[in-house]
Amino acid sequence: MGLNRFSSLAGTLMIYAMVLSESWWSCHGCLDEERSALLRIQSSFNYPIFLQSWGEVADCCSWEGVGCNFTTGRVVYLDLSGIREEGLGDLYLNVSLFRPFQELQSLHLSGNFIVGCVENEGFERLSGLDSLVELYLDENKFDNNILSSLGGLSSLISLSLSGNQLKGAISVDGN
Template sequence: MEYLERELMRLSIMLLLVLVNVCHGCREQERIALLQLKDSINHPNGSSLPSWEDWDGEEPTDCCEWEGVECNATTRRIIKLSLNSTREYELGDWYLNTSMFLPFESLVNLDLTNNVLLGCIENEGFEKLSRLSNLHILDLSENYFNNRILSSLNGLSSLKTLRLYDNNLTGQVYIEDFDSLNNLKELNISWNRLESIVSREGFEKLSGLSNLQILDLSSNSHNNSILSSLSGLSSLNTLKLQQNNLIGQLYIQDFNDLNNLKELDISRNDLASIITREDFFHASSLITSLKLSGSTTQNFQLAYTSLRLLILLRVELGDEEFKLDGEIEDNSYGASCTSLSSFSDSSLKMMT
C-alpha cells in the first residue's frame, strides 16, 4: 500500500511538472528564448513582432500562437520559425547570435530570409546549430552573407534544404565547405557572383553531396568549366544554370555522369550551339525537361536513336532553330511526334 502511494505521488509530481512546463501551450524555456530573439531583432529601437508579448492582461500568452511560430501539436515544442523580412531595414545590419536558437531543440525549419543579416557575432556562428539534430531546412536568402558563412554551415549534417540565394557570395566556392552536408537534397546559391566550384586539394567533384537532388546555380558567373565540377552528383535530378557565362558549343553528353538528371535549365546563356551526338546518348535519353528560353543559341541539333527521346523531351525555345537528327525506328509511335509541334515560335526539322 505504501509503495502504491509513493508511486502515485511520483506520477502526480511528474504530471504537475509537465503541466507547468507546457503551461498555456508552449514550453517556458522556448517562450523566454523567443522574447530574447525579439529583442535582438528589434535592437536598438525596432517594433517588429508585436504579437510576441509575454502577457495578455493577467494571463500569459501561448507562444505557439505568435506570428511566425509553429509548434508540434502533441509536444508543443517549436518546429518552425518563419522570420522572413522581420528586422526593419532602417535599423541597419544585424549580426546574429545563433546560440539564441539552441533552446528550440525540435526545430525543423528556420527561415531568416531578408533580414539585413551581415554575419554572426564572434564565436556564435552557424556551427552552433549542429546541436539541433532535427533542423532540416535553413533559409538565409536575401541577406549579406559572404563566403565565410559556408565553412560555418559545414557541420549541419541534418540539413536537407539550404537556401543562400541573393547574398554576397563571390568568386570561388570550395568543395570542402560542403563535405559534411551528406543529407542535403536541395541547395540554392543562385543570384550571387560565384565563378567556380573548386577544391583546395585539386579534387573537382562534389561527391560528398551524394543525396543532392536539386541544385540551383542560376544568375551567377559560372563558365563551361562548372560542368566537370558537378560530375559527382549522382542523385541530381534538377540542375539550374540559367543566366551564367556558358558560351560557345555545349554537348549534352557533358552531363553524362549525372545519371538521374531529368530537368536541365541552361537558358539565358551565350551558347552558339547545343549538340547531342549519337555515340553519347545516355544523358539526353534521361532529360525530360530542357529549357533554353532567352538564349542566343542559333543551332540546336539533337541526334537520337529511339523515339522514346522524342516522347520525353520537352524543349522551351524562343525563335531558335530546332533540329532533330535521326530516324524513327518504330513508326507505330509516329503520332507521338505531334507533341513536338506544340512548341510555339520554334522551327522543327526532321533530318534523315
C-alpha cells in the same frame, strides 16, 4: 450491483482520461525555455515594433511566425523573414539564441540585413539541432565567411543562400 459500480467507475475514468488527454495534447503554449528564447530573439533583432504581438498571450505556439508540434508543445517552425527594415542597419546574429529549440525543423531568416554572426556564435552552434532540415538565409548580406560555419549542420536537406554576397566558386563537398 457490481455492474453498476463498474459502469460508474468506468465513466469516471473516461472523464479523467479526457481531461488529462486534453491537457496533454493541446498546445497551451510552448515550453517556458522556448518562450523565453523567443523573447530574447525578438530583443536581439533591435526592432521594437517587429512581432509586437509576441508575449501578449502566453501560448507562444499561436505567435506570428511560430509553429509547434502539438504533441510535445515544442517549436518546430520559426519564420522571421523580412522583420527588419533596411534603415536599422546591419545585424550580427547570435545563433546561440536558437539552441533551445531542440525539435526545430525549419528556420527562416531571409531578408533581415544580416551581415554575419556574433563572434563565436555562428551557425555551427546549431549542430546539435538534429531535426533542423530547412535553413533559409536568402536576401541578407552574408559573404563567403558564412560557409565555414554551416559545415556542421549535417541534418540539413534544404539550405538557401540566394541574394547574398557570396563570391566565386563554392564547393559543397568540402574540397
